[in-house]
Amino acid sequence: MLKVEYVPKDSLRMYENNAKEHPAEQIEQIKKSIKEFGFNDPIAVWNDTIVEGHGRLLAADELGLEEVPIIRLDHLTDEQRRAYTLVHNKLTMNSGFDLVALAEELDSITNFDMGEYGFIIEVPEEIKAIEEEKPEIPFTEVLKEEHNYVVLYFDNEVDWLQACSLLDISTKRKLSTRKDGVITKSFSKRYGIGRVINGSDAFEKLRRAYEN
Helix, strand or coil: CCCCEEEEEEHECCCCCCCCCCCHCCCCHHHHHHHCCCCCEEEEEECCCEEECHHHHHHHHCCCEEEEEECCCCCCCCHHHHHHHHHHHHHHCCCCCCCHHHHHHHHCCCCCCHHHCCCCCCCEEEEEEHCCCCCCCCCCCCCCCCCCCCECCCHHHHHHHHHHHHHHCCCECCCCCCCEEEEECCCCHHHCCCCCHHHHHHHHHHHHHHHC
């Protein structure tokens, strides 16, 4: 079982061949995280040499901390700890964020400037294309016959979902963004404009026709 210890910062050695880069901007972000949330991620060491946590040690040094939390991985062989140093860093880079879920989470956080930790979401080009897409039939106050289209409306979600399934209706979605391109809200549905009939009545007629 791993045990968290607090040891003098100066008792630890940086691994001289550490391949992970730690630019000044990242160290500033780690410092902000430690000051705001605490030192919650112990540094992993092997015979007092850092296996993973070089950035945290640099941040602790700049913060003037005398002691830091560590876990010991002395059970690893020298080759294992070299491999684990690379594996640990690579695994954190092997996946990104679900942008919809991330946008919702960022929207719900109001008391912290998440941009200080690097959370600036760029809108993907394909989403920008959807955002800028114009409807095939422009809105007009006077509906003309040649438009030849119809919009169904429903007063409950069940009928809407059934209609989508029966009629093979697909909805387009778009992102709500600020002018600087940062996502501020989750996906929302895009609705069309057209001649309105009662969706439930239309669906009932279509259902009867379908059953016959």
